[in-house]
Amino acid sequence: MPNDLTPPSDAFAKSAHIDAETYEKMYAASVADPEAFWAEHGQRVDWIKPFTVVRSTSFAPGNIDIKWFEDGTLNVAANCIDRHLATRADQTAIIWEPDDPNDAAKHITYAELHRETCKMANILEDMGVRKGDRVVIYLPMIPEAAYAMLACARIGAIHSIVFAGFSPDALGARINGCDAKVLITADYAPRGGRQTPLKSNADAALLNVLHDCKVLVVRRTGGQITWMEGRDHDYAELRLEADDHTPAAEMAAEDPLFILYTSGSTGQPKGVVHTTGGYLVYASMTHAYTFDYHDGDIFWCTADVGWVTGHSYIVYGPLANGATTLMFEGVPTYPDAGRFWAVCEKHKVNQFYTAPTAIRALMGQGDEFVTKYDLSDLKLLGSVGEPINPEAWNWYNTVVGGGRCPIVDTWWQTETGGHLITPLPGAIATKPGSATKPFFGVQPVVLDAHSGTEITSTEAEGVLCLKDSWPGQMRTVWGDHERFEKTYFSDYKGYYFSGDGCRRDADGYYWITGRVDDVINVSGHRMGTAEVESALVAHAKVAEAAVVGYPHQIKGQGIYAYVTLMNGVEPSDDLRKELESWVRTEIGPIAKPDLIQWAPGLPKTRSGKIMRRILRKIAENDYGALGDTSTLADPSVVDNLIENRANKG
Numbered sequence: 001m002p003n004d005l006t007p008p009s010d011a012f013a014k015s016a017h018i019d020a021e022t023y024e025k026m027y028a029a030s031v032a033d034p035e036a037f038w039a040e041h042g043q044r045v046d047w048i049k050p051f052t053v054v055r056s057t058s059f060a061p062g063n064i065d066i067k068w069f070e071d072g073t074l075n076v077a078a079n080c081i082d083r084h085l086a087t088r089a090d091q092t093a094i095i096w097e098p099d100d101p102n103d104a105a106k107h108i109t110y111a112e113l114h115r116e117t118c119k120m121a122n123i124l125e126d127m128g129v130r131k132g133d134r135v136v137i138y139l140p141m142i143p144e145a146a147y148a149m150l151a152c153a154r155i156g157a158i159h160s161i162v163f164a165g166f167s168p169d170a171l172g173a174r175i176n177g178c179d180a181k182v183l184i185t186a187d188y189a190p191r192g193g194r195q196t197p198l199k200s201n202a203d204a205a206l207l208n209v210l211h212d213c214k215v216l217v218v219r220r221t222g223g224q225i226t227w228m229e230g231r232d233h234d235y236a237e238l239r240l241e242a243d244d245h246t247p248a249a250e251m252a253a254e255d256p257l258f259i260l261y262t263s264g265s266t267g268q269p270k271g272v273v274h275t276t277g278g279y280l281v282y283a284s285m286t287h288a289y290t291f292d293y294h295d296g297d298i299f300w301c302t303a304d305v306g307w308v309t310g311h312s313y314i315v316y317g318p319l320a321n322g323a324t325t326l327m328f329e330g331v332p333t334y335p336d337a338g339r340f341w342a343v344c345e346k347h348k349v350n351q352f353y354t355a356p357t358a359i360r361a362l363m364g365q366g367d368e369f370v371t372k373y374d375l376s377d378l379k380l381l382g383s384v385g386e387p388i389n390p391e392a393w394n395w396y397n398t399v400v401g402g403g404r405c406p407i408v409d410t411w412w413q414t415e416t417g418g419h420l421i422t423p424l425p426g427a428i429a430t431k432p433g434s435a436t437k438p439f440f441g442v443q444p445v446v447l448d449a450h451s452g453t454e455i456t457s458t459e460a461e462g463v464l465c466l467k468d469s470w471p472g473q474m475r476t477v478w479g480d481h482e483r484f485e486k487t488y489f490s491d492y493k494g495y496y497f498s499g500d501g502c503r504r505d506a507d508g509y510y511w512i513t514g515r516v517d518d519v520i521n522v523s524g525h526r527m528g529t530a531e532v533e534s535a536l537v538a539h540a541k542v543a544e545a546a547v548v549g550y551p552h553q554i555k556g557q558g559i560y561a562y563v564t565l566m567n568g569v570e571p572s573d574d575l576r577k578e579l580e581s582w583v584r585t586e587i588g589p590i591a592k593p594d595l596i597q598w599a600p601g602l603p604k605t606r607s608g609k610i611m612r613r614i615l616r617k618i619a620e621n622d623y624g625a626l627g628d629t630s631t632l633a634d635p636s637v638v639d640n641l642i643e644n645r646a647n648k649g
């Protein structure tokens with residue numbers, strides 16, 4: 001019954017920031033007069049010099065230019081910390097829950113956050129970091145990760161976080177990509193009872209970095225590491241001497257705040273650039289309204305700060321709102337499948353935000369892992385990263401939320417900075433599997449994929465684009481503005497193209513149907529099939545590879561790789577394992593193929609183009625729908641692939 005409407009309860013709607021009527025009124029105002037709307041809501045952050053220009057944005061071909069609040073100045077760290085000190089110095093800003101439940105949690109107050117951020121800022125300055133310099137952060141989920149982000153923001157340095165699950169190669173490429181002056185890392189990252197050797201990964205990464213890059217090392221476990229005198233700096237030691245009052249730099253609204261690499265359909269990951277003013281306005285506003293955050297609530301987003309969700313909804317959004325945000329170092333299944341709920345009970349979490357892949361994995365473990373905990377403090381549940389299937393939605397709703405917590409299914413992207421399509425929980429009746437309605441100022445359109453024309457009827461199916469800018473929009477691809485235009489504004493001129501397909505139903509609700517490009521979504525993480533392919537062909541025994549997604553019960557999509565071996569190389573289980581671990585080391589564990597099929601040949605057109613559509617169908621076990629195969633150079637290739645399809649196991 002995916003069309004069942006679940007309206008907000010009267011009690012929830014009554015105390016919510018935004019009820020149905022307010023939503024309609026504010027949404028209408030936000031699109032009728034965006035200047036006036038954002039002039040007002042731009043005030044939710046503190047400006048050093050107030051802006052007078054609300055926006056100048058253009059999606060016009062050849063002139064993609066996005067600026068919000070451009071003549072205003074501000075500092076993000078001051079907004080996330082200093083401005084709260086008068087009223088919240090002793091309030092907990094960050095609750096840190098360690099990987100091992102037997103270790104003590106930490107409660108970091110706004111006063112402490114201020115002190116630690118200033119110290120970190122001072123250390124970075126002493127290491128030579130100046131306004132506009134880049135700092136790469138490769139850390140576990142520890143409070144120092146937040147200090148590092150905010151310290152960069154404080155002195156005007158641009159951070160680029162690399163998820164601690166990425167390999168040395170991926171880390172090295174990102175350090176080179178932004179010419180980082182400093183890399184902040186830790187000795188080890190404990191996760192699920194295991195430890196990733198971050199420092200030794202960093203050492204390996206830096207072998208491929210030719211410019212001077214200093215390293216700041218946080219001791220998380222105290223485990224053994226190698227040390228390079230002169231290059232490596234000990235955080236604990238420097239912290240003792242560091243000044244705990246570092247002034248907050250005055251930044252222009254359009255100065256970059258961070259770079260975050262994300263996978264696209266072609267080539268290497270691109271550095272998404274977010275700037276200072278618009279991003280903060282948007283992250284904080286969506287945090288407050290989508291989660292209906294109220295003063296004193298405990299907010300928990302289970303993402304990692306290595307992803308955009310962690311940037312916007314662990315650190316910047318909540319802290320700009322003076323919230324208490326929970327940061328969790330571990331994984332949902334350690335020491336057992338009840339960990340999320342144990343943490344919710346322990347810290348009295350009010351809003352909980354996670355990914356469908358985690359929900360599906362936990363749902364399979366049985367309800368007792370949930371029901372043995374007291375979850376009565378939960379008021380709202382959130383979902384992000386991929387479409388949530390109605391079965392998982394219903395389980396989340398009834399077993400976790402006890403039927404009383406609205407579910408916000410938030411659709412957005414690294415590129416969008418914050419939620420674009422999401423229910424506002426006091427205003428919008430939800431339907432399992434639908435991200436529902438646009439946030440304020442957001443104008444989604446559904447285009448016919450082939451003609452590119454806008455489908456104006458309420459019911460529509462096609463590709464999801466945005467007609468106009470919003471403050472949290474990415475501004476450029478780091479160092480490559482042309483790629484920015486080519487990726488997002490060239491397929492459908494005059495629009496921002498999301499890369500997602502969608503359906504709009506008779507009620508005007510949006511249903512995201514998944515990527516329409518060669519990006520797959522594995523456990524809520526974006527993976528470019530081209531990236532995995534280039535890792536595979538870099539192996540000496542591989543001649544050619546084609547990677548597609550296929551439906552996977554837990555991960556949403558799994559990675560299916562068709563591999564053609566070099567002449568004379570025999571396929572074997574050992575070689576399969578070797579290729580799996582090869583991709584792990586080239587990119588990281590999240591890119592490991594779930595299935596590898598040996599393919600003596602790949603289906604190609606006569607001009608040599610791989611016909612991925614056919615490969616996707618075979619991977620999906622959907623042979624009836626192979627479509628037009630008349631352009632194949634050698635149709636027998638397809639029969640062979642079907643016959644030898646890898647087992648879903």
Ligand code: WTA
Binds near residue numbers: 383386387498
């Ligand atoms: C997908 C994560 C359906 C989508 C914030 C998008 C979703 C990509 C949803 C962005 C959702 C994210 N429903 N699909 N609620 N949220 N997606 O950049 O395909 O890691 O384009 O940002 O995830 O992934 P990214």
